[in-house]
Amino acid sequence: MRLPRSIAPLLFALGILSGCDDPLDPTARLDPVPNEEAPGVLDADSIPLPVFALFSATHSIGVQDLGTLGSGEIHVAQSLNNRGHVVGSSTDDAGNLRAFFWSPASGLIDLGTTGGLEAKAHDINEADVVVGSSRDANGNYEAFRWTENTGIVGLGQFGGLESRAFAINDRLMVVGQYTPAFDPLDLSSYRGVQSFGWTPSIGFVELPTLGSPFVGMAYDINNAAQVVGVSAESADPDAPLLAYIWSPGSGIRSLGAMGPEFSEHAAFKINQWGEVAGGAFNEVTQTWHPFIWSESDGFTDLKTLGFEPSASGIAIDINFFGHLAVLILEADGTRTPAVWVREVGVVELPTLGGQDGEIWAINDFGMIVGWTEGAAGQMRPALWSVNLAPQERIEDVIDVINGIISESADPDLIKDLEDAVEKAQQAAEALEDDNLPKAIDKLKKAVKKLEEAIETALDPQTGATLTEALVQAAREIALATLDNAKAFGGDLEDIAKAEVHMEDGDAFRAAGENEDAVDQYKKAASDALKALDFSIKDRLRDVLHYIDDYMMATATSHAAYDKLDDIATSISAALPLLHDDDYGAVMDTVEIAVADLNQAVADGVFDEESDCETLFDKLVDTAWHLADEAIKDAKDRDGDPATIEAAEQLQLDAYDLHWSMQYAEAVAKYKQALAMALGA
Numbered sequence: 001m002r003l004p005r006s007i008a009p010l011l012f013a014l015g016i017l018s019g020c021d022d023p024l025d026p027t028a029r030l031d032p033v034p035n036e037e038a039p040g041v042l043d044a045d046s047i048p049l050p051v052f053a054l055f056s057a058t059h060s061i062g063v064q065d066l067g068t069l070g071s072g073e074i075h076v077a078q079s080l081n082n083r084g085h086v087v088g089s090s091t092d093d094a095g096n097l098r099a100f101f102w103s104p105a106s107g108l109i110d111l112g113t114t115g116g117l118e119a120k121a122h123d124i125n126e127a128d129v130v131v132g133s134s135r136d137a138n139g140n141y142e143a144f145r146w147t148e149n150t151g152i153v154g155l156g157q158f159g160g161l162e163s164r165a166f167a168i169n170d171r172l173m174v175v176g177q178y179t180p181a182f183d184p185l186d187l188s189s190y191r192g193v194q195s196f197g198w199t200p201s202i203g204f205v206e207l208p209t210l211g212s213p214f215v216g217m218a219y220d221i222n223n224a225a226q227v228v229g230v231s232a233e234s235a236d237p238d239a240p241l242l243a244y245i246w247s248p249g250s251g252i253r254s255l256g257a258m259g260p261e262f263s264e265h266a267a268f269k270i271n272q273w274g275e276v277a278g279g280a281f282n283e284v285t286q287t288w289h290p291f292i293w294s295e296s297d298g299f300t301d302l303k304t305l306g307f308e309p310s311a312s313g314i315a316i317d318i319n320f321f322g323h324l325a326v327l328i329l330e331a332d333g334t335r336t337p338a339v340w341v342r343e344v345g346v347v348e349l350p351t352l353g354g355q356d357g358e359i360w361a362i363n364d365f366g367m368i369v370g371w372t373e374g375a376a377g378q379m380r381p382a383l384w385s386v387n388l389a390p391q392e393r394i395e396d397v398i399d400v401i402n403g404i405i406s407e408s409a410d411p412d413l414i415k416d417l418e419d420a421v422e423k424a425q426q427a428a429e430a431l432e433d434d435n436l437p438k439a440i441d442k443l444k445k446a447v448k449k450l451e452e453a454i455e456t457a458l459d460p461q462t463g464a465t466l467t468e469a470l471v472q473a474a475r476e477i478a479l480a481t482l483d484n485a486k487a488f489g490g491d492l493e494d495i496a497k498a499e500v501h502m503e504d505g506d507a508f509r510a511a512g513e514n515e516d517a518v519d520q521y522k523k524a525a526s527d528a529l530k531a532l533d534f535s536i537k538d539r540l541r542d543v544l545h546y547i548d549d550y551m552m553a554t555a556t557s558h559a560a561y562d563k564l565d566d567i568a569t570s571i572s573a574a575l576p577l578l579h580d581d582d583y584g585a586v587m588d589t590v591e592i593a594v595a596d597l598n599q600a601v602a603d604g605v606f607d608e609e610s611d612c613e614t615l616f617d618k619l620v621d622t623a624w625h626l627a628d629e630a631i632k633d634a635k636d637r638d639g640d641p642a643t644i645e646a647a648e649q650l651q652l653d654a655y656d657l658h659w660s661m662q663y664a665e666a667v668a669k670y671k672q673a674l675a676m677a678l679g680a
Helices: 009-013 390-407 411-432 436-456 460-487 492-510 514-531 536-554 558-580 583-602 609-636 641-659 663-678
Strands: 041-043 059-065 075-080 086-091 097-103 107-110 119-124 130-135 141-147 151-156 162-168 174-179 194-199 203-206 216-221 227-231 242-247 251-254 262-270 276-282 287-294 298-301 312-318 324-329 335-341 345-348 353-362 367-374 379-388
Touching: 075 119, 086 379, 097 130, 130 174, 141 174, 151 162, 194 227, 242 276, 262 287, 262 312, 287 324, 312 353, 324 353, 335 367, 335 379, 379 390, 390 411, 390 436, 390 460, 411 436, 411 460, 436 460, 436 514, 460 492, 460 514, 492 514, 536 558, 536 583, 536 609, 558 583, 583 609, 583 663, 609 641, 609 663, 641 663
Parallel strands: 075 353, 075 379, 097 119, 119 162, 141 162, 162 216, 194 216, 216 262, 242 262, 287 312, 335 353
Antiparallel strands: 041 059, 059 379, 075 086, 075 367, 086 097, 086 119, 097 107, 119 130, 130 141, 130 162, 141 151, 162 174, 174 194, 174 216, 194 203, 216 227, 227 242, 227 262, 242 251, 262 276, 276 287, 276 312, 287 298, 312 324, 324 335, 335 345, 353 367, 367 379
16 A cells, blocks of 8 residues: 655654644654653763773763653654754643743743644754744644744745745745645645745745645755755656755756665755755665765665664754764664764664654754653653764864865865864874873864864855864863763862863853863863872872771771771782882782672672772772773883784773673773783
8 A cells, every 4th residue: 555645655654644634743643642740861871981981982872851841742852953952842731732942041932823722843043043833723734933032923824725834044944835725626726735935035935846736845945045855756646755856046856766676755854065864665675764865976875874674764864964863663663763973873862761762853063852752651852962972073074174175166265174174183193192182282273274264265154063063072072081080089179170171161162262162171181181190009099098098987897897907908018019010910919809899798798889889999990090001001112003902902891891890800801901911
């Protein structure tokens, strides 16, 4: 049985629009769920890493519940801008779906309606202008535009029955679809749904189709006035729906087919570079494949790049750097929120405790919105933050700049951009060498070159996005280093200095003083590293102080006191070994201390295992630094690179064991890393 032609087929196939009369509407579900109380925040990667591992992970992910406008069933965030301001829809206590705006400062704001009871917000631009659809006084949908100053303003139904606005660009151009009026007694007057464009100066313009008199849906428009959507090439009701691209200068054309096995195609979003996100239906496997399309490369089937073969998926949004928001429907019916990152692949996102979730938009800095189930199965509007490692962010910037260089004929602009690339590459190299202050310093110079390029000929918005990405990379380096200093008990005075520099950097950043912001982040990273500059002797003495000043004073039995005294005695005996740099013997002492403590816990010598967690952490942390010193020494003497790399991998493996509280296993791995580094 073929899919209905009156709605976006892919969304229907995913079960998103089942029983719904509104195309591109994420708010319809087959399994409505109850509401939940107060929103909360989950951090999926809150454990700080040691400095050498800070930037080896590709991403960290957090998810925030944005709250709701009432106790109804449907709550979804559908779009956001680069300021992190979000729009979507939420059901109020009366059961009416209402459009909302959300920001960290304002919280949820009900945008009102154009006369009826319901409204849905679909998109927001960088100036916080919102578009969507609202029921009018007669219960029909009307496209609207909302700003903080004007409130909600209907755009009209353009002489038709209904209209819906799906997207707005930064030039205030709006696109969507409307239902032309027709005579019920004259079926030849029926025209289905048609795409429209709207601007403040011109007003309404009906956009062309690929040939069908019945189907035209415009889903997105970029700042170059390129529009993408869905249409068909004939009036035949069995004609497949096709993805199209339209622009004022070039008109409309189909994107073509991704392959002979693909029948229907849908285009949902287009970024600044003309890259299109969408989905195509495979008639053989009966699954949807997410794709990215560009003029130069044509279709790229993302299903072959990390997705489960049995799952359906579409790319629902694409950002400045080509990262994609992806909707996935698993074979068992589970909906999985995910993002596709260039050079990484599919990254599944956490939920707020439930199983299902969908994402609907991604901004240029890795913030994502959609909905997810809470622990009790209720639908919640969600904001995710997927933080790329600084290297990934820097590489993104370099790739975009190189693309601009290849298209430019301006020698002055090319020179500025080549200088920016050089500095960004030097920053990435400094990160690889763990020289964090140098990395941030190079980022500062890259930012300066980009600002010079804007003065030369670089598009200001493009330059601002690239600059912001580099400033964000500098901030992430500084913040991760500061968090690490806190987690590993760094010097409090140096940590306080770093925190002040972070605050100053954020203030400069908010004021648009990017070079000054990066300079403050560099100072923060330097102070945070200084806070961590403890010798191994200092760490062993810290273990002794903790045993003497806290654990012995709170010991509840003679057995506990005696065991702590034995550990302290062995640690004291290891201190002189450091004069001869006998790291192996000191590591043996730490290993024995951890084993003895483990056994004492197992034997019930201590009331609760948690009494010993801090001592375990201090001992295992010392083991990490023993291994790290040996690896640094191996590098300084130009030891065998392959052996050093293997030792570093063991160190990373041990770190994972440490933070999963497998203390003895972690020390054993650190001991292996130490031995390997000493022999490199």
